[in-house]
Structures are given as C-alpha cells and as structure tokens.
Amino acid sequence: MVTVQTQTKFCKYCAEKIPVDAVICTSCGRQVEELKSNNINPNIVIHNNNTNSNVNTFATGKPKNKWLSIILCLLFGWLGAHRFYEGKIVTGIIYFFTMGLMGIGILVDLILLLFKPNPYYV
Numbered sequence: 001m002v003t004v005q006t007q008t009k010f011c012k013y014c015a016e017k018i019p020v021d022a023v024i025c026t027s028c029g030r031q032v033e034e035l036k037s038n039n040i041n042p043n044i045v046i047h048n049n050n051t052n053s054n055v056n057t058f059a060t061g062k063p064k065n066k067w068l069s070i071i072l073c074l075l076f077g078w079l080g081a082h083r084f085y086e087g088k089i090v091t092g093i094i095y096f097f098t099m100g101l102m103g104i105g106i107l108v109d110l111i112l113l114l115f116k117p118n119p120y121y122v
C-alpha cells in the first residue's frame, strides 16, 4: 500500500513533485519558496506626526475687502494706495509716481474692482 503521506507540489523550475513545505526543490535544488524567516515581517508602525494643515495660501490668496479697495482707489488711487493694499508693491510705486497711470490706471482698477466678489483674493 502506497499512501501519500505528504502533500506535494510541483517545482516551478523543474516540475518535479516536491513536498509542499519544501523551500528548496528536492530535485533541482533551487529555491522555490521564500524563506520562512522572511515571512515574519516586523510590524512597521508608522507614527504619522505630519501636522501639515495643507493650507495653500497661493491658491486662495489673502482676502481683501472690495469696498475698502474701491475707497482707497477713489481717494488715494493716484498714490497707488489700493495697489499697496493688495500687496502689489511694484505697481503701487508706479502708480505713486505716475499719478495712477495718469488716472487711466485708477479708472481701470475701479472698474475691475466693481466686478470683483467681496471679499476678493489676491
């Protein structure tokens, strides 16, 4: 009586029947399974202390009051006041020295400001 005492599998290299728990093929000697010690993976506990609130200040910008900008533009637009308020220092200085691009800049900014939501973001 021949009884199958151990379960067998086929070696993926030489296709010989080998014991199911064999790590090394009993026929060709090649490694057919990962070593058992490799299966005992250390429990990697990732302590995620990432506290980034992910606030993208570039996408939303800083909120600016529409009506304050319009008032600044009307009263002190020739000084570039509304430009400085928006943090646009360079154009603010240009407005300062050109009296709001000879008033054209003030007019354009005033129209643009009127169509902006309140608050708007720069």
Ligand SMILES: [Zn+2]
Pocket (backbone or CB within 6 Å): 011, 012, 013, 014, 015, 016, 025, 026, 027, 028, 029, 030
């Ligand atoms: Zn083999």
